[in-house]
Amino acid sequence: MFLQFSQLRELYLETAQAVVNAAATATVEDCIVTQGHVLTAGDLLGTLAVEATIHHLDMIVCLPTAPGPSREGLAQVRWCLDGLLGRPAPAQWSDAQYARIATGRTPISQTERAQLGTDVARFPLFG
Secondary structure (H helix, E strand, C coil): CCCHHHHHHHHHHHHHHHHHHHHHHHCCCCEEEECCCCEEEHHHHHHHHHHHHHHHHHCCCCCCCCCCCCHHHHHHHHHHHHHHHCCCCCCCCCCCHHHHHHHHCCCHHHHHHHHHHHHHHHHCCCC
C-alpha cells in the first residue's frame, strides 16, 4: 500500500490529529461517521487504541530495546479479543502474547492449541 514509510507516517499523523480534534469536542456517546460506518466516539477511540497498540507490537519485533505498548493499550486489546473470542483467553497468556497469537502474527504452539481447545479453529480472530 505504501512504498515509503514517510507516506504511512504522514497519513497516520494526519488521521491521529483529526481523531484528537474530534474527540476534544465529542462526548463518548456522540455518533461519528468514518469509513462508511457509524460508531460512538468512545468506540472509535477504543478501536484506534487497539489498532495503534497492535501496530506498536509489530514495530518493536526487530527493536528489542524499544519500549512496548502501554498497559492500558494492551488491556484494551485483550478486552477486544476476548469479546471476539466470546470468552477470556487463557489467564497465563500475557496481553502481548495474546495479541500476537490472536492476530496471526505468532504461530500457535501445541500448548496454546491445547489451552484453546476447539476455539483454536477460530484463530486468528482478526489480522
